[in-house]
Amino acid sequence: MKIPSKTVFYTIEKTIKSYRKFSKRNFLKVVDDITIDQKLILQYLNDFPGLSQKEIAELVFKDNASLTRMIDLMVNKNFLKRSMNIEDRRRFKIEITPKGKEVLSKLEPVIAENRKKAFAGITEQELIQLDMILNKILFNIK
Template structure:
């Protein structure tokens, strides 16, 4: 059996689409907030919505390993987007809080993100979006269950 070239598979299409979207979204975010990455913006958004979330929980939501998440949070603390303090009950944990500078970024991000989503989904009906989401969930379930 001859193997189909990786570049001819649906997985290549999915990955290249994600990479193009991230480049597109990063460009638009960088135009408004010079030193902010997509992932740093996501961290702020999740922490704003769930202030008690642990570093590990945030890492899972933004698809980062623990070491990468630690580096990102360290960077965000240096940039003064986040403040870190010792957890009062568990010395192995830290409290992570959004600073006033981080709160300012949270006012700027939503319209940029919404514009990114609208632009990238232009010409794709709600029904097509739902179908794609259903298919992707099936692929993920197949990978998880096997």
């Protein structure tokens, strides 16, 4: 019999990595040259316009330095536009371009489909359970 306490983190890691691969494969069917994290950044900027790089970094669990470079790339790919922010000249104004919005709208149905497939046969109750247990762990280690 397995001892879950020794393997749970392995399973968590496996799940998130597998889901990322699964998602990426499906994304590439409708948009080329996009990564999971780029999609997440687009999504957050769409839902909460005006986010700073630092705020985005926190949302996607990355370092500010990584964000700088990721935003650079996304500007080069014309997904985003970076301009001066008059109110606070330390931060930038980061906006989604029409191309960025188009990419996002192409991905939306894929995202929905991904979740649907991933959660097939899993009840709402189970997801709530899962969420709750993970939050307990998060509380313990914070």
